[in-house]
Amino acid sequence: MRFDIVTLFPALFEGYLGEGLLNKAIKNELVDIHRHDLRDFAPDSVHRPVDDKPFGGGPGMLIQVEPTVKCVEAVQAMSPMPARKILLTPGGKRFDQRMAEEFATDQRLILLCGRYEGFDQRVTDIWQPEEISIGDFVLNGGEVAAMVIIEAVIRLIPGVLGDQQSNIDDSFSQGNRLLEFPQYTRPREFRGHTVPDVLTGGDHGAIAKWRAEQSRLRTQARRSDLLVESENDIKNPNA
Numbered sequence: 001m002r003f004d005i006v007t008l009f010p011a012l013f014e015g016y017l018g019e020g021l022l023n024k025a026i027k028n029e030l031v032d033i034h035r036h037d038l039r040d041f042a043p044d045s046v047h048r049p050v051d052d053k054p055f056g057g058g059p060g061m062l063i064q065v066e067p068t069v070k071c072v073e074a075v076q077a078m079s080p081m082p083a084r085k086i087l088l089t090p091g092g093k094r095f096d097q098r099m100a101e102e103f104a105t106d107q108r109l110i111l112l113c114g115r116y117e118g119f120d121q122r123v124t125d126i127w128q129p130e131e132i133s134i135g136d137f138v139l140n141g142g143e144v145a146a147m148v149i150i151e152a153v154i155r156l157i158p159g160v161l162g163d164q165q166s167n168i169d170d171s172f173s174q175g176n177r178l179l180e181f182p183q184y185t186r187p188r189e190f191r192g193h194t195v196p197d198v199l200t201g202g203d204h205g206a207i208a209k210w211r212a213e214q215s216r217l218r219t220q221a222r223r224s225d226l227l228v229e230s231e232n233d234i235k236n237p238n239a
């Protein structure tokens with residue numbers, strides 16, 4: 001799977017690309033990541049500005065339409081692979097595991113990261129990306145959001161996770177819309193806190209039952225909205 005990241009700060013991805021799961025996936029040629037500096041498409045190649053004041057006044061600066069559209073069109077043309085076009089923005093549709101599962105079926109994602117007050121509206125009018133948000137909070141730009149999407153998606157690519165089963169058991173993973181149950185490992189007792197007996201009794205049926213109940217209780221306490229979603233999924237599996 002190919003990812004093209006369009007950003008004003010390509011260096012922000014250095015550490016992220018060089019470590020852990022993503023780095024292993026790149027080395028195993030399961031994932032191919034390309035970074036593109038929006039400033040390379042600035043009209044003025046000396047100072048390379050790509051932002052300007054908003055018409056009609058208002059705070060901050062906007063990223064201009066010309067360098068942006070020229071950049072994303074050039075990136076798109078770098079490969080014949082069909083690409084899903086994504087703009088990371090606080091005003092976008094909320095990213096979730098279902099989206100991650102959908103994106104993981106694509107050959108290529110182009111991720112356009114905003115900065116300042118965002119982009120000239122004509123970027124979306126012309127390039128027509130899907131506008132995606134990772135949450136209702138203010139970031140300095142879309143780069144962290146791009147990392148979140150890349151991380152959630154690459155975990156779903158066959159061969160990236162050593163143990164695909166852990167993907168299935170995770171909270172929110174396909175078919176599992178509930179929060180994960182509490183997990184324990186050695187020692188059995190620490191400062192008076194002991195591992196629930198059911199987990200060390202060897203009765204797999206009882207363990208599965210306990211875990212399902214713990215997931216339901218945890219979801220009810222923290223994310224009752226997911227319980228509603230899960231019940232709807234059961235009632236309308238093809239929805």
Ligand SMILES: Nc1c(O)cccc1[N+](=O)[O-]
Nearest residue numbers: 133134135138139141145
């Ligand atoms: N929330 C936010 C932002 O403040 C700036 C760029 C992108 C996002 N987002 O994807 O959620």
